[in-house]
Amino acid sequence: MREPSHFPSPWSPRSSFSTLSTLTLLLLFCGYAHSQCKILRCNAEYVSSTLNLRSGGSSGGNRGGGIRGPGANSGGLCRALRSYALCTRRTARTCRGDLTFHSAVQGIEDLMIQHNCSRQGPTAPPPPQGAAPPGAGPALSSGPPAPDPCDYEGRFSRLHGRPPGFLHCAAFGDPHVRSFHHHFHTCRVQGSWPLLDNDFLFVQATSYPVATGANATATGKLTIIFKNMQECIDQKVYQAEVNNLPAAFEDGSVNGGDRPGGSSLTIRAEAPGSHVEIRAAYIGTTIIIRQAAGQLSFSIRAAEEVARAFSAEQDLQLCVEGCPPSQRLSRLERQRRGALTFDAARQLCKEGLPVEDAYFHSCVFDVLTSGDPNFTLAAQAALEDARAFLPDLEKLHLFPRDAGVLLRFIPLLTPVLTGILVFWCTI
Numbered sequence: 001m002r003e004p005s006h007f008p009s010p011w012s013p014r015s016s017f018s019t020l021s022t023l024t025l026l027l028l029f030c031g032y033a034h035s036q037c038k039i040l041r042c043n044a045e046y047v048s049s050t051l052n053l054r055s056g057g058s059s060g061g062n063r064g065g066g067i068r069g070p071g072a073n074s075g076g077l078c079r080a081l082r083s084y085a086l087c088t089r090r091t092a093r094t095c096r097g098d099l100t101f102h103s104a105v106q107g108i109e110d111l112m113i114q115h116n117c118s119r120q121g122p123t124a125p126p127p128p129q130g131a132a133p134p135g136a137g138p139a140l141s142s143g144p145p146a147p148d149p150c151d152y153e154g155r156f157s158r159l160h161g162r163p164p165g166f167l168h169c170a171a172f173g174d175p176h177v178r179s180f181h182h183h184f185h186t187c188r189v190q191g192s193w194p195l196l197d198n199d200f201l202f203v204q205a206t207s208y209p210v211a212t213g214a215n216a217t218a219t220g221k222l223t224i225i226f227k228n229m230q231e232c233i234d235q236k237v238y239q240a241e242v243n244n245l246p247a248a249f250e251d252g253s254v255n256g257g258d259r260p261g262g263s264s265l266t267i268r269a270e271a272p273g274s275h276v277e278i279r280a281a282y283i284g285t286t287i288i289i290r291q292a293a294g295q296l297s298f299s300i301r302a303a304e305e306v307a308r309a310f311s312a313e314q315d316l317q318l319c320v321e322g323c324p325p326s327q328r329l330s331r332l333e334r335q336r337r338g339a340l341t342f343d344a345a346r347q348l349c350k351e352g353l354p355v356e357d358a359y360f361h362s363c364v365f366d367v368l369t370s371g372d373p374n375f376t377l378a379a380q381a382a383l384e385d386a387r388a389f390l391p392d393l394e395k396l397h398l399f400p401r402d403a404g405v406l407l408r409f410i411p412l413l414t415p416v417l418t419g420i421l422v423f424w425c426t427i
Helices: 015-029 039-054 074-090 099-114 152-160 342-352 358-370 373-389 405-426
Strands: 166-172 176-178 184-187 191-197 201-209 217-226 236-241 265-271 275-280 285-292 295-303
Touching (some): 074 099, 166 373, 285 373
Antiparallel strands (some): 166 295, 201 217
16 A cells, blocks of 8 residues: 655645656556456546646636645646546446556545545546546646556556566477576476466467487477457467467468557568567567477566566466476486497587586587587577577576586696696606
8 A cells, every 4th residue: 555655745846747747657557457357447536637736737727526625626636536536436346356447446545535525525537538547648738748558567667667687598409498587497398388378478388208218308399478458458378289370370471450459569580480489569578489400499688577477376386486406407418329428519509608607518418419410500590589688698698507517627737737747747
């Protein structure tokens, strides 16, 4: 519950308008209404009825039923708040579980107390029929432009005065999973496992053994569901399989549908048949799907709020916790297949991955396990995606604890070992 002290002093010259602007922005940016909940209509009607207050006009002075408050527009504001409260009561039954609805109810209560508005009295006249919603037409040109409700980064920046934080997850190779929290696991996870399962996205990867009798698996199918959001998009499903990487959703569309914010979800082929990118601006998320060496890889940059929007029942997500302990493989468990030796695999991976980090060791693991030199491409692409998605480059390279530890320290130990050898020979 918001404390009244968080608002400006009710006797401040600009309190009415600053408070009104704050509430307006909160209501425009706030969460996402249930398909049957009409709170968005209430929000739009309230904003329309208060536009003249923000632009300096009057809405009847102090004829608000005995209202005492700061400024000549208190009466108009009280009438608008009473209308707003009436609208929320009418839609309460279908909005019980909606966060936007509860935020609006609490905001109305706070403002009515602050402006000493009585609960009984005249209400604001209804907006004219066919009036455009806030931010949608020239009728609102007299006020500040409303932010696009389907532009997550713009909404967040206006609300918080800073850009949102982002998290990165990837699954590639046999597969190797880099979680949102920078855990790096090599997994067997044969069959279908959820990479993400939250209020906005569901991503499932289906993996198969890379060879008969091998513990390691590779992703052969990806299913991504962008869940319905009333203001912005229809539900969209994307499916990719090895040798079938479409640049369209399952229904043949390339955007979020016919809703006003449909263009906030787009899909396009960066390299036909091998690289598809999906941008979901309405939730501040970008997804890359690639195919290389007969397997698929997945990479995502998601807004923190989106990545964390899940309940306790949605606890199995490889991008959140990494692979379950029972499904983790040590990179030391690799099985050599084909004619490639360990040194040959290292040399192949070194060409594209000079830093001996988790991506390098994953590359060596994949090449030895599959016997396919083309598996170097998956690790290289995953590193490039991480470099593009991680603003903090210090977190780019991860060094696994179960592989390559000795190899990383050999260059540091070489001068010491050489000195010891020279000393021993001298003696």
